[in-house]
Amino acid sequence: MAIPLRIGQGMPRAPLVKTNRKTQDPRLWLGILFMFAAMAIGQLVVSSASARVPAVTLTSNIAQGAQIRASDVSAVQVSVPMSENLVSIPSDVVGKIAATNLFVGDLVRVHSISDGFEPDVRAVSIPIRAGHLPQVSPGERVDIWMTPSLDGVALPGPAQLIIPSAVIASAPEYVDSGMDTSVTVSISQEQVQVLVQAMRDGLIDLVAIPAAGNP
Numbered sequence: 001m002a003i004p005l006r007i008g009q010g011m012p013r014a015p016l017v018k019t020n021r022k023t024q025d026p027r028l029w030l031g032i033l034f035m036f037a038a039m040a041i042g043q044l045v046v047s048s049a050s051a052r053v054p055a056v057t058l059t060s061n062i063a064q065g066a067q068i069r070a071s072d073v074s075a076v077q078v079s080v081p082m083s084e085n086l087v088s089i090p091s092d093v094v095g096k097i098a099a100t101n102l103f104v105g106d107l108v109r110v111h112s113i114s115d116g117f118e119p120d121v122r123a124v125s126i127p128i129r130a131g132h133l134p135q136v137s138p139g140e141r142v143d144i145w146m147t148p149s150l151d152g153v154a155l156p157g158p159a160q161l162i163i164p165s166a167v168i169a170s171a172p173e174y175v176d177s178g179m180d181t182s183v184t185v186s187i188s189q190e191q192v193q194v195l196v197q198a199m200r201d202g203l204i205d206l207v208a209i210p211a212a213g214n215p
Contacts, residue, residue: 052077052078052079053077053079053086054077054089055075055077055078055086055087055088055107056073056074056075056076056087056089056090056093056108057074057078057105057106057107057108058072058073058103058104058105058106058108059072059073059074059104060104060137061104061139061140062098062101062102063098063101063139063167063168064099064100064167065167066097066138066139066167066168066169066186067095067096067097067138067139067169068097068098069094069138070090073094073108074090075089076107085111086107086109086110087108087110087113093108093113096113096114096115097113097114097116098113098139099111099112099113100112120188120189120190121187122186122187122188122189122191123184123186124185124187124192124195124196125182125183125184126182126183126184126185126195126199126206127180127182127199127204128181128183128204128205128206130178130179130180131178132205133175133181133183133206134206134207136168136171136183136208138168138169138171139167139168140168141165141166141167141168142166142185142206142207142209143163143164143206143207143209144161144163144164144166144185144195144198144205145160145161145204145205145206145207146159146160146201146202146203146204147159147160147203147205148201149201149203162194162195162198163185163187163191163194165209166186166187166191167187168183168185169185171183183206
């Protein structure tokens, strides 16, 4: 049996859906905004840390005061936090003088090289008898010994160390053990007289300082 509808009585209305107050809370949207901002900043930090810049690295140990050759350096790409002091082009390093001891793998910085030798540094060529030159390369250090001979003013006697830890400025790439040769060393101005006199008074020998004693 149909239920009669009274005049003015409509269909039952659907219940009202209460609005979630949380979606209207501005603190929620502010928190979401901060979260996205933090993600963006983190992405920028990671991207900056992974950015690589050109640099120059050492492939040889270079003693302070030695001249840097093309074979001593190589171009690389590195990720470093501070790059403004790095030298980026190998040609800017070749021919410069090491202002401090440099080691294999070091990155060359502007303060570690100089345009010329120190004012009191002198380059002196030393004659070496056949078979008496150890394996040395520019930038390494050697002890210089002199053995007085009958040809010199000094009385013949035992060998003596005249200049310790001199820097090899240049050395022949190939040495014939049956022929005399020469090397050039960098020494202080006050040591020049000692070395020149020693070359006239006796025979000069170079003693290579082991790698642990070189830079």
